[in-house]
Amino acid sequence: MTTPEIKELLEAGVHLGHQRKKWNPKMQPYIYGDKDGTCIINLVKTSELLEKACTFLKEAAAQKKNIIFVGTKRHISEIVKDEAVRCGAFYINRRWLGGLLTNFDTIRQRLNRLRELEEMQETGTLAHTNKKELAVFNKELDKLQKTLGGIKNMRGKADILFVIDQQKEEIAIKEAIIIGLKISAVIDTNCDPQGIDYPIPGNDDSIRSVKLIIGAVADAIIEGHEGKVPDVHKSKNSYTKKLSNIQQPIKLVQEISVPSVPSAPIPSIPIGQESI
Secondary structure: OOOOOHHHHHHOOOOEEEEHHHOOHHHHHHEEEEEOOEEEEOHHHHHHHHHHHHHHHHHHHHOOOOEEEEOOOHHHHHHHHHHHHHHOOEEEOOOOOOOOOOOHHHHHHHHHHHHHHHHHHHHOOOOOOOHHHHHHHHHHHHHHHHHHHHHOOOOOOOOEEEEEOOOOOHHHHHHHHHHOOEEEEEEOOOOOOOOOOEEEEOOOOOHHHHHHHHHHHHHHHHHHOOOOOOOOOOOOOOHHHHHHOOOOOOOOOOOOOOOOOOOOOOOOOOOOOOOO
């Protein structure tokens, strides 16, 4: 397993923290110093802790545990989704629903509703509904897909959270601590590392920084699966099997072949005997 070198972390801007006036004193062990009022993160510790977190997530993937990527910032939401899909993890990249971990029985009902709506859409059940009912249906489906689409095929409860920005995802981390989940998180200089089992100090605002770190984590999870990444985001509705068992209707009208009638030869009339 290979993790990014310090030079790569430096080029991606992982060392750039927040201004000193916004820093959290609990992040002091991970800060190298400050320059022009901006905190500089110690990349040596970042490299060590990133390798430690990747090793943990690799072992978790080998044990087939449910790992959820959490990153709801708008500019990194697509990165979170793409890397989670690539490594076979689940994700939340729009909005964290309160109680998603502590009240999972209620969330499971919404997941069942999401699968039901998707099945109705793909089987054409609502083909004959009026425009108003169809608009209500599409609105509900779109809302559920945005908030729960990344975990709709998750069997059982979550085991591990990988979080981008502890301060932004504070509710998710609090719920994970309550039920005793392991947490790995990218923490900037304004974050609180308390309660995080595998912290990764780094810039959580830069797209390049986040992409480098989350890419290394995804690679570690793929190694844990031994290259056989499970397609956890593939649709698993039963309507596909039902449709495959339906026989094709027998044609009641068959084509009638009409035999071609040979045309009679035209008799030749000798010259000079034409009728006047």
